[in-house]
Amino acid sequence: MTTSHKPSQRTRSFVKDLASVLPEAKVITRGKKTLKDLSVIGYGLKAKHILVVGEKHGNPSLIRAFYIDSTTKYPILIHKYSIILRGVILSRENPNAIKTYGAEKYRVSYDLCRSERCFSLADIFTELLFNCIDTDDYDIEIVFRDTTNLTIIEFINIYKKICGPVIKVSKVKKVGKRI
Numbered sequence: 001m002t003t004s005h006k007p008s009q010r011t012r013s014f015v016k017d018l019a020s021v022l023p024e025a026k027v028i029t030r031g032k033k034t035l036k037d038l039s040v041i042g043y044g045l046k047a048k049h050i051l052v053v054g055e056k057h058g059n060p061s062l063i064r065a066f067y068i069d070s071t072t073k074y075p076i077l078i079h080k081y082s083i084i085l086r087g088v089i090l091s092r093e094n095p096n097a098i099k100t101y102g103a104e105k106y107r108v109s110y111d112l113c114r115s116e117r118c119f120s121l122a123d124i125f126t127e128l129l130f131n132c133i134d135t136d137d138y139d140i141e142i143v144f145r146d147t148t149n150l151t152i153i154e155f156i157n158i159y160k161k162i163c164g165p166v167i168k169v170s171k172v173k174k175v176g177k178r179i
């Protein structure tokens with residue numbers, strides 16, 4: 001996981017917060033690195049995906065999910081999805097949130113989904129966490145639910161407490177563009 005160039009403190013905090021609840025996620029300081037540089041770093045870390053968080057007016061506003069295609073001579077990034085954010089609540093801003101460490105198994109819950117956007121987001125997270133999904137024995141449940149115009153993503157630990165950020169999503173785009 002990384003950010004766009006010159007991120008605000010809030011965006012850096014969001015990336016760290018999100019990485020804390022995703023399995024084996026590593027935060028890469030972006031600096032002047034290009035997307036091609038990130039693909040090589042990701043390949044070296046044996047990562048399959050890279051998430052890049054963009055911002056607008058100092059707040060996280062976009063998550064771009066890239067797949068690392070390592071079947072070619074040099075690793076190539078494929079921009080698979082863009083997730084447009086309406087807002088986030090960091091765990092430090094939520095008095096009911098608690099820290100969870102060492103989570104390895106996840107459950108994706110889409111029982112409260114009513115829109116195509118919500119189901120698409122659940123599918124994206126299932127794809128990103130494919131090797132860590134276990135519906136019976138899990139450390140964190142990722143809950144997707146719809147409101148009037150948004151889909152809310154919450155990370156819930158085994159004690160039914162929120163851990164990690166609460167993410168408000170307004171739109172999901174499937175891209176499929178090679179970088």
